[in-house]
Amino acid sequence: MDMNRRQFFRVSGAGLAASSLVALGFSPSAALAETRAFKLTRATVARSICPYCSVSCGMLIYKLGDGSKNAKDHVIHVEGDPDNPVSRGSLCPKGAGVMDMINSPARIKYPMVREAGGKEWKRIGWAEALNRISKHMKDDRDANFQTTNAAGTTVNRWTSTGFLVCSSSSNESSYLTVKVARGLGMVGIDTQARV
Amino acid sequence: MTNSWTDIKNADLILVMGGNAAEAHPVGFKWVVEAMQKRKARLISVDPRFNRTSAVADLYAPIRNGTDIAFLGGVINWLLSNDKIHHDYVKLNTDATFLTKPGFALNNGIFSGYDEATRKYDKSTWGYQLGEDGYVKVDETMQDPLCVYQQLKKHYSRYTPEMVSNICGTPQDKFLKICEMLGEMSAPDKTSTICYALGWTQHTVGSQNIRTMAMIQLLLGNMGRPGGGVNALRGHSNVQGVTDMNAYAEVFSGYLSAPTDKDDTYEKYLKRCTPKAMRPNQFNYWSNFPRFFNSLMKSYYGKAATPENNFCYDWVPKLEGGYDVLHMFELMHQGKMNGFISQGFNPLATVPNKNKLSAALSKLKYLVIIDPLETETGEFWKNYGPLNDVKTESIQTEVFRLPSTCFAEEEGSLTNSSRIAIWKERAVEPQGEAKPDSEIMALLFMKLRQMYAKDGGAFPDAILNLAWDYAQPLEPSATELLREISGKALSDVLAPPDPANPSAPRAVLVKAGQQVPGFAMLRDDGSTACGNWLYSGCWSEAGNLTARRGLEDPTGLGVYQNFGFAWPANRRILYNRASADKDGKPWAPNKKYEYWNGKAWTGADIPDMLPTAAPEIGMGSFIMNPEGVARLHAIGMAEGPFPEHYEPFETPIGVNPLHPDNPKAISNPAARVFKGDLEAFGKKEEFPYSATTYRLTEHFHTWSKHARLNAILQPEAFVEISEELAKEKGIKHGDSVKVSSNRGHIVTKAVVTKRIKPFPVNGQKVHLVGIPFHWGFTGQTKPGYIANTLTPFVGDANSQTPESKAFLVNVEKV
Numbered sequence A: 001m002d003m004n005r006r007q008f009f010r011v012s013g014a015g016l017a018a019s020s021l022v023a024l025g026f027s028p029s030a031a032l033a034e035t036r037a038f039k040l041t042r043a044t045v046a047r048s049i050c051p052y053c054s055v056s057c058g059m060l061i062y063k064l065g066d067g068s069k070n071a072k073d074h075v076i077h078v079e080g081d082p083d084n085p086v087s088r089g090s091l092c093p094k095g096a097g098v099m100d101m102i103n104s105p106a107r108i109k110y111p112m113v114r115e116a117g118g119k120e121w122k123r124i125g126w127a128e129a130l131n132r133i134s135k136h137m138k139d140d141r142d143a144n145f146q147t148t149n150a151a152g153t154t155v156n157r158w159t160s161t162g163f164l165v166c167s168s169s170s171n172e173s174s175y176l177t178v179k180v181a182r183g184l185g186m187v188g189i190d191t192q193a194r195v
Numbered sequence B: 001m002t003n004s005w006t007d008i009k010n011a012d013l014i015l016v017m018g019g020n021a022a023e024a025h026p027v028g029f030k031w032v033v034e035a036m037q038k039r040k041a042r043l044i045s046v047d048p049r050f051n052r053t054s055a056v057a058d059l060y061a062p063i064r065n066g067t068d069i070a071f072l073g074g075v076i077n078w079l080l081s082n083d084k085i086h087h088d089y090v091k092l093n094t095d096a097t098f099l100t101k102p103g104f105a106l107n108n109g110i111f112s113g114y115d116e117a118t119r120k121y122d123k124s125t126w127g128y129q130l131g132e133d134g135y136v137k138v139d140e141t142m143q144d145p146l147c148v149y150q151q152l153k154k155h156y157s158r159y160t161p162e163m164v165s166n167i168c169g170t171p172q173d174k175f176l177k178i179c180e181m182l183g184e185m186s187a188p189d190k191t192s193t194i195c196y197a198l199g200w201t202q203h204t205v206g207s208q209n210i211r212t213m214a215m216i217q218l219l220l221g222n223m224g225r226p227g228g229g230v231n232a233l234r235g236h237s238n239v240q241g242v243t244d245m246n247a248y249a250e251v252f253s254g255y256l257s258a259p260t261d262k263d264d265t266y267e268k269y270l271k272r273c274t275p276k277a278m279r280p281n282q283f284n285y286w287s288n289f290p291r292f293f294n295s296l297m298k299s300y301y302g303k304a305a306t307p308e309n310n311f312c313y314d315w316v317p318k319l320e321g322g323y324d325v326l327h328m329f330e331l332m333h334q335g336k337m338n339g340f341i342s343q344g345f346n347p348l349a350t351v352p353n354k355n356k357l358s359a360a361l362s363k364l365k366y367l368v369i370i371d372p373l374e375t376e377t378g379e380f381w382k383n384y385g386p387l388n389d390v391k392t393e394s395i396q397t398e399v400f401r402l403p404s405t406c407f408a409e410e411e412g413s414l415t416n417s418s419r420i421a422i423w424k425e426r427a428v429e430p431q432g433e434a435k436p437d438s439e440i441m442a443l444l445f446m447k448l449r450q451m452y453a454k455d456g457g458a459f460p461d462a463i464l465n466l467a468w469d470y471a472q473p474l475e476p477s478a479t480e481l482l483r484e485i486s487g488k489a490l491s492d493v494l495a496p497p498d499p500a501n502p503s504a505p506r507a508v509l510v511k512a513g514q515q516v517p518g519f520a521m522l523r524d525d526g527s528t529a530c531g532n533w534l535y536s537g538c539w540s541e542a543g544n545l546t547a548r549r550g551l552e553d554p555t556g557l558g559v560y561q562n563f564g565f566a567w568p569a570n571r572r573i574l575y576n577r578a579s580a581d582k583d584g585k586p587w588a589p590n591k592k593y594e595y596w597n598g599k600a601w602t603g604a605d606i607p608d609m610l611p612t613a614a615p616e617i618g619m620g621s622f623i624m625n626p627e628g629v630a631r632l633h634a635i636g637m638a639e640g641p642f643p644e645h646y647e648p649f650e651t652p653i654g655v656n657p658l659h660p661d662n663p664k665a666i667s668n669p670a671a672r673v674f675k676g677d678l679e680a681f682g683k684k685e686e687f688p689y690s691a692t693t694y695r696l697t698e699h700f701h702t703w704s705k706h707a708r709l710n711a712i713l714q715p716e717a718f719v720e721i722s723e724e725l726a727k728e729k730g731i732k733h734g735d736s737v738k739v740s741s742n743r744g745h746i747v748t749k750a751v752v753t754k755r756i757k758p759f760p761v762n763g764q765k766v767h768l769v770g771i772p773f774h775w776g777f778t779g780q781t782k783p784g785y786i787a788n789t790l791t792p793f794v795g796d797a798n799s800q801t802p803e804s805k806a807f808l809v810n811v812e813k814v
Helices: A005-023 A098-102 A126-144 A171-183 B006-010 B030-039 B068-081 B087-093 B148-156 B161-168 B172-186 B206-219 B239-244 B266-273 B285-304 B310-315 B325-333 B354-361 B437-455 B461-465 B478-486 B708-713 B723-729
Strands: A044-049 A058-064 A074-080 A112-114 A146-148 A154-157 A161-165 A189-191 B013-017 B042-047 B059-062 B192-196 B230-232 B339-343 B366-371 B398-403 B412-415 B420-424 B508-510 B594-596 B601-603 B689-694 B718-722 B736-741 B744-753 B759-761 B764-766 B768-772 B807-813
Touching: A044 B420, A074 A098, A098 B708, A126 A161, A126 B339, A126 B366, A126 B398, A126 B437, A154 B310, A161 A171, A161 B325, A171 A189, A171 B239, A171 B285, A171 B412, A171 B437, A171 B478, A189 B239, B006 B030, B006 B192, B013 B030, B013 B172, B030 B042, B042 B172, B059 B172, B068 B148, B068 B161, B068 B172, B068 B206, B087 B206, B161 B172, B161 B759, B192 B206, B206 B230, B239 B412, B266 B285, B266 B310, B285 B310, B285 B461, B310 B461, B325 B354, B412 B478, B437 B461, B718 B723, B723 B744, B723 B807
Parallel strands: A161 A189, A161 B339, B013 B042, B013 B192, B042 B059, B192 B230, B339 B366, B366 B398, B689 B768, B718 B744
Antiparallel strands: A044 A058, A058 A074, A112 B398, A146 A154, B412 B420, B594 B601, B689 B807, B718 B768, B736 B744, B736 B807, B759 B764
8 A cells, every 4th residue: 555644644543533433332334524633634744954963864844834825834843754864763852852943932033233332123124134234245345355465466355354154054055155255255254163 | 974874883893082972963873872782883982071972882981181182192002012903904095104204303292393483383394205206205114214104103102001091091991991992993804983073173183183083093994994984973964065165264165275375376276286196096186176176166257267367266365364263253353354244153152262252243343143043142232141241332333133044944955974965845934034045145145246236346346247147146046056066067078089089079978058977077178167076966967866865775884875965976985995905805705895896996885986997006095195095194284294192272280291391392382372362371270170061962052042842951051070079169069150261250050970080180180170051141041151251262273173172260169
């Protein structure tokens, strides 16, 4: 029998309901009423990888939500991926708690600014954030860019703004981050691998 | 890792030192357990604390933090003195037979060529003697006193079991037992592996700690073989991939050395980076450097990069010195940096000397935080009472906080510690207005490009011409980026001309527009583009190989060739030619891996060798080295070609017992120390206890404290001290204590434990203070002090990784 995980839940859930009904004296033919299925049967599963350490355990992330624009989806369950040859379904206490990190109250949801000398964060839009940051970057770059060094060698570098690159971001994001940083002439680039 | 997580199951002996895999990498540690249960492999744990790895080990030995080279140097001495080395392997695969220069010497702890003023070595007396043919001179009998084998023997003869015990505080009987157990692994049918982590890297001698162990693995004949290797258990989920993608100053993608001011012309740069073979018939893989570099430039600058303009070499920023995170904060502290962007990084809590970092951040004009979560760095300007006692209104830094997606909200590939890139799916929509890092970078860059196009400014050429052929320029997709990383043919890639008939038409190997199958197809003439040669082939015409989920393991050795893509070339064990002997036969039937079948190299894995190079040619296994063999004598190291024990910069004994009368050889003479930081080092008279930081199994750095479940499991900060120290200081379990270094203090709870014991060292008793570092002033856990308030601002002489694993503190009850 070829059955995926969701079908398995559906069949076993129905089987369980049917057998309980029989135990209560109902005949199977009368079992027309539907019992409530596990929430997991309505969830969508995605294959992911634990974001914490470099064992990179396989994770199955279950979310509710049908993908429509007006329905906000959210993660309801995370478990180890048994088909990952390294982790074979295991998660450690860090990985097992990852759903609480995804749904943490400390998640940043909107661009914010803290003005010079200010005491609080202030919510701003993406457009304002990008305008202000790029203005800072351009001003600093234009004022401090070095095209040549003292010996006259072409160096084309920007030393007065630095960049720390995330070590939990994807290969693709980090490649693009560095391409942009080098393209701007930055030399101050580093990552968690250093510490 | 040179090998892989699943390969650990093939080991006969596992040494865990400079790490605590059972707690920090619990699921990876299952492969150690597998080896112990299925093969009766033995486990040795060497650590300053009796940790959970020690709890399941066959043998545990304590070691004073910061003395690993003394211990491992002692192992080398024991192996050489008792002739427990794999002779045939050592002769075939190392430089043991090579002759060193006559001027090379170690004088009272300092190697020849030292300049005290610059704290640097002139390395002209180090390295090998070259013959008139340009190749290194060798002595196959290994009797010449100048050959590396004899030099090695002489160097480590001082590392006697008595000396090891005196420096490390390790009982001699335990040390000798470990030597014997390791010595047994020199047999051809045995292999042992080493698992280490930040317990080795976070020292001013970090790189040499690892090198000493690599030398032991070479002497035992364990490199390139199943169940062997040197295995770094790395930190973050993609710290390997991000390092590969050149997210640090000194290199470009795939560890291509970045140009410096000294490389004032393209020709000079290529010459420096493209070595000549040092022995006959060697592969000398870095001879391909121009192909990899030019292909990268085609990915960066597209059509603008041409052979005529040296592929835009002048546009590439040149380095004038170090730009590691310590140096950046030093520049910031000196007021030489105006802006700083921190993406998914919390330096205030993870880089040493929090008070210096905070002062440095306060001098910035602007700070940009890109993160899914609140971080201490983002809040550095806010007063959190004694936990972060700053004057908010006097901090003039403008701080921006941009919400990025968390791991579950984006697709893409991650590279695990085994070098295997694996594709993950997007599981859920981003929260609020969060965007993936790649999209944030695209938005920022397109904005800047627009400004430079309109208003001009300093050197706009590179900005205006950066290749940006993405279908949606504001949202480059992970799939098109991975294709760019893997590389494609821009025009037809042709076979080399046939020497017999040079005018014959050349075969087309890859058609224009196609993805290249691997780095062998990359060219230096501009006909190929490749964002990272190491990942070349990960997205070939066959599709996205990182998304493969095959679970086939035909040899049963844990080689899952169809699961993800391992760099380079989908190879699972590096240097695997060394799994066979001189004639290409397996060293032992039970350790069969790669071998010569009479026509080609074949076996369980992709061969790390020219597939058609017959063993008789003598092409060495270590193809990335121009000498073709692995180095026991390495001139690339800053502080000496052979690792030497130096004390931590904050030493609890104030002397290097190997050189008691030379104060210049107490700590690493070649480590970089910034002005002002020398004065910030503490002395043992004021700060008598040796401290180290570490992780708990329930937390990941300062990140998981935002997850409620983990906050419940480990809610509050603490330090661990021994019963002896607790008694001396009148501290009881659960008391509040103040732990101070010369840079600041933290107040926390004391856990009094039997798992820590004082070390008897050099005639005195050295106490250890263990400091888990997960807490801060944000998160679901109880607010705590940042542990890195205490750590010293000094790094390893080669990698600049800070010395967080050995520094001095005082402890008082409050």
